[in-house]
Amino acid sequence: MAELGKKDDAVERADATPNTTEVDVVDAAGEDAAVAAIEKPVRRGEPILQVRNLVKHFPLTQGILFKKQVGAVKAVDGVSFDLYQGETLGIVGESGCGKSTVAKLLMTLERATAGEVFYKGQDITKLSGRALKAVRRNIQMVFQDPYTSLNPRMTVGDIIGEPFDIHPEVAPKGDRRRRVQELLDVVGLNPEYINRYPHQFSGGQRQRIGIARGLALNPEIIICDEPVSALDVSVQAQVVNLMEKLQDEFNLSYVFIAHDLSIVRHISDRVGVMYLGKIAEIGTDSEIYDHPTHPYTQALLSAVPVPDPEAREGRERIILTGDVPSPANPPSGCRFRTRCWKAQDKCAEEVPLLAVPERFKGQDTQAAHESACHFAEEKDVVHAA
Amino acid sequence: MTIIDNTSAVPAPRADDGNSAPLLEVRDLHVEFHTRDGVARAVNGVNYTVDAGETLAVLGESGSGKSVTAQAIMGILDMPPGRIPQGEILFRGQDMLKMSAEDRRKIRGSKIAMIFQDALSSLNPVLTVGYQLGEMFRVHEGLSKKEAKAKAIELMDQVKIPAAAARVNDYPHQFSGGMRQRIMIAMALALEPDLIIADEPTTALDVTVQAQVMDLLAELQREYHMGLILITHDLGVVADVADKIAVMYAGRIVETAPVHELYKRPAHPYTRGLLDSIPRLDQKGQELYAIQGLPPNLLKIPTGCAFNPRCPKAQDICRTDTPPLYDVTERDGGALPGRRSACHFWKEQIHG
Numbered sequence: 001m002a003e004l005g006k007k008d009d010a011v012e013r014a015d016a017t018p019n020t021t022e023v024d025v026v027d028a029a030g031e032d033a034a035v036a037a038i039e040k041p042v043r044r045g046e047p048i049l050q051v052r053n054l055v056k057h058f059p060l061t062q063g064i065l066f067k068k069q070v071g072a073v074k075a076v077d078g079v080s081f082d083l084y085q086g087e088t089l090g091i092v093g094e095s096g097c098g099k100s101t102v103a104k105l106l107m108t109l110e111r112a113t114a115g116e117v118f119y120k121g122q123d124i125t126k127l128s129g130r131a132l133k134a135v136r137r138n139i140q141m142v143f144q145d146p147y148t149s150l151n152p153r154m155t156v157g158d159i160i161g162e163p164f165d166i167h168p169e170v171a172p173k174g175d176r177r178r179r180v181q182e183l184l185d186v187v188g189l190n191p192e193y194i195n196r197y198p199h200q201f202s203g204g205q206r207q208r209i210g211i212a213r214g215l216a217l218n219p220e221i222i223i224c225d226e227p228v229s230a231l232d233v234s235v236q237a238q239v240v241n242l243m244e245k246l247q248d249e250f251n252l253s254y255v256f257i258a259h260d261l262s263i264v265r266h267i268s269d270r271v272g273v274m275y276l277g278k279i280a281e282i283g284t285d286s287e288i289y290d291h292p293t294h295p296y297t298q299a300l301l302s303a304v305p306v307p308d309p310e311a312r313e314g315r316e317r318i319i320l321t322g323d324v325p326s327p328a329n330p331p332s333g334c335r336f337r338t339r340c341w342k343a344q345d346k347c348a349e350e351v352p353l354l355a356v357p358e359r360f361k362g363q364d365t366q367a368a369h370e371s372a373c374h375f376a377e378e379k380d381v382v383h384a385a
Numbered sequence: 386m387t388i389i390d391n392t393s394a395v396p397a398p399r400a401d402d403g404n405s406a407p408l409l410e411v412r413d414l415h416v417e418f419h420t421r422d423g424v425a426r427a428v429n430g431v432n433y434t435v436d437a438g439e440t441l442a443v444l445g446e447s448g449s450g451k452s453v454t455a456q457a458i459m460g461i462l463d464m465p466p467g468r469i470p471q472g473e474i475l476f477r478g479q480d481m482l483k484m485s486a487e488d489r490r491k492i493r494g495s496k497i498a499m500i501f502q503d504a505l506s507s508l509n510p511v512l513t514v515g516y517q518l519g520e521m522f523r524v525h526e527g528l529s530k531k532e533a534k535a536k537a538i539e540l541m542d543q544v545k546i547p548a549a550a551a552r553v554n555d556y557p558h559q560f561s562g563g564m565r566q567r568i569m570i571a572m573a574l575a576l577e578p579d580l581i582i583a584d585e586p587t588t589a590l591d592v593t594v595q596a597q598v599m600d601l602l603a604e605l606q607r608e609y610h611m612g613l614i615l616i617t618h619d620l621g622v623v624a625d626v627a628d629k630i631a632v633m634y635a636g637r638i639v640e641t642a643p644v645h646e647l648y649k650r651p652a653h654p655y656t657r658g659l660l661d662s663i664p665r666l667d668q669k670g671q672e673l674y675a676i677q678g679l680p681p682n683l684l685k686i687p688t689g690c691a692f693n694p695r696c697p698k699a700q701d702i703c704r705t706d707t708p709p710l711y712d713v714t715e716r717d718g719g720a721l722p723g724r725r726s727a728c729h730f731w732k733e734q735i736h737g
Contacts, residue, residue, distance in 0.1 A: 094591040094592070094593060094594075095562070095591055202679050202680075203447075204679065205679075232446040232447055232618065232680070233446065233618055233620070233659055233662055233663060234446060234658065234659060234662055234675065234676040234680075235446075235679070236662070237662035237663075237673040237674065237675035237676070238675040238676075240664075240673055241672055241673055241675055244672070259591060259592070261592070261666055262621075262663065262664040262665060262666045263664055265664065265665075265666060265669060266664035266669065266673065285669060286669070289666065289667075289669075299593060300592060300593060301666065303592045303593045303595070303596040304592050304621065304666050305595075305596075305599075305619065305621030305622045305624060305625045306621055306624065306665070306666060306667065307620035307621045307623075307624050307648065307660065307663055307665075308624060308648055308665075309624045309644055309645050309648055310645070310648070310649070317596065319593075319596050319597060319600060320593045320597075321597075323561045323563055323564070323594070324561075382666050382667045383667050
């Protein structure tokens with residue numbers, strides 16, 4: 001292990017030619033310190049992931065031979081939040097609001113255009129080499145579609161065991177089969193299924209395989225991008241319960257991305273609502289669901305069909321007109337103003353900041369949570385009047 | 386509105402024709418698929434009726450046979466491998482399964498229309514939406530290209546697509562998901578059918594857009610007094626729009642009820658399980674109730690009640706005898722119109 005480390009350092013130094021990249025190249029001593037920091041455990045309730053002003057712009061180019069940039073799709077445009085150890089942070093929003101891009105940025109599958117993601121104090125957007133590898137071990141992902149995220153030519157054992165090829169220190173070669181069977185058992189599958197192929201399983205079972213793969217390296221954070229939206233109702237509940245059980249058992253922190261607001265409420269401790277690449281409102285689950293102050297959150301909540309005709313009758317429904325604007329050309333000022341019924345001139349001129357609204361500051365009310373609206377007002381849209 | 390004038394020329398006027406037969410009646414429908422591994426029995430004796438102006442929601446998980454039933458009604462089932470060994474589909478009292486292909490073609494589109502789930506893959510990507518909408522008029526009514534395009538614009542207006550005249554020559558990929566679904570609805574409405582079958586019309590859409598589209602559908606249904614069969618797995622959407630509900634499991638209807646009744650007092654353990662397994666927006670629950678196990682393989686449906694391996698209340702009789710669709714009554718025998726349950730123990734289920 002020590003030898004391996006030395007070799008890595010040598011490679012790192014050889015690569016570290018000056019003035020070539022804008023990515024900070026960590027020197028050997030710095031890298032060791034970073035790895036040490038990453039391996040240190042975090043106590044429950046302390047922030048494990050801190051996201052600050054995260055930005056991701058995808059360039060729009062024109063021309064074939066001489067490409068020039070004509071604009072950018074602002075998929076994520078200044079997102080900040082904290083994830084505490086042992087909690088579940090739900091992120092909701094419509095399609096195209098950038099929630100999946102946030103997931104990819106947290107996984108360092110995409111390089112951020114600007115901003116920082118601190119994992120235990122280390123900015124992972126600037127890490128490389130050994131330190132990045134250590135981070136990736138600790139942040140794993142469960143994908144949306146259990147039909148396309150599993151390689152159809154690999155057996156379940158190979159799929160769940162593949163992370164061990166990259167991180168052999170977690171499970172020594174001889175021990176892997178036993179470890180994979182253990183994981184299958186943990187997610188509620190028969191350990192004898194180790195030699196089967198994905199097509200022999202149903203959707204819910206496949207998602208369990210995906211979860212087992214996510215758990216293989218004993219991560220601290222699991223990022224779940226719409227983990228249950230492809231599943232049937234009766235199976236959804238099974239998978240959600242499994243995820244809650246695993247969280248307690250392995251002391252995991254979840255970032256739970258979904259568009260189904262009821263599921264997010266069920267599983268999350270805190271919820272962030274995204275709209276066009278920005279967070280509109282963030283708070284604990286009861287702050288968001290029982291005391292929403294941002295008009296978008298209110299509209300989103302009121303549009304959710306409630307499976308109870310009695311409870312529905314007293315509810316007010318806010319139906320937004322039109323579609324989400326294009327993230328390549330978002331509205332000036334507040335991005336929600338084009339669909340907002342409260343919009344005034346100020347909304348077109350000034351970008352509202354994500355902060356506790358002035359009028360609720362210092363008050364002992366659940367409406368006092370961060371909301372990016374100039375005219376934040378509390379309105380209960382979920383409960384019958 | 387000129388569209389109405391056109392359809393009035395077609396025989397069998399709607400609603401007040403003195404014909405007491407329901408708009409659509411499905412009787413003991415069976416559908417099976419012959420595959421390499423054996424016979425998959427997708428639909429095993431489905432009965433339901435829809436009247437004009439009524440919304441029937443067909444609720445079920447994937448593989449419960451809800452879409453196959455709809456395809457059989459539309460006559461767009463792939464045969465082979467599909468086969469309809471028995472059953473009747475009566476449209477205004479006439480069995481469509483006994484009609485000639487040409488007669489069915491005349492009903493399809495003009496009398497019964499369908500809205501599909503995935504608008505992007507249901508629309509032809511290389512033809513403009515105006516052309517595709519106009520096709521209905523050109524084929525069924527023999528209008529000229531120009532007239533058909535004018536009609537297409539009118540339809541797009543009706544489903545509230547902004548700047549319809551300017552967008553009629555756009556291609557499907559130039560529309561957003563919600564707008565594409567509106568075009569699908571416009572296409573289904575084109576010839577003012579008596580019955581629309583909507584197969585998961587909003588599943589692919591975001592909640593805010595979903596609310597817009599469901600409202601539009603309900604509004605148009607009221608306006609034209611159409612029957613609507615809404616196929617879905619979303620208990621929330623059903624509660625919003627349906628008049629009555631049929632819950633399907635493994636190719637059979639296991640419970641039917643008026644919408645309010647079903648949510649208040651389900652009479653089948655499967656319905657109870659479904660209702661308990663969805664998290665609620667307005668309250669934070671503890672652990673979710675989950676129905677154990679998986680939906681059955683249609684190649685080997687369990688004997689007796691198909692739900693018995695997953696049912697918490699299953700007894701010996703459930704493993705041997707297939708429960709008929711019992712009429713559900715009040716504890717004192719008082720009638721509950723429209724309520725039926727295919728459970729041997731419906732009394733215990735509904736009356737606790």
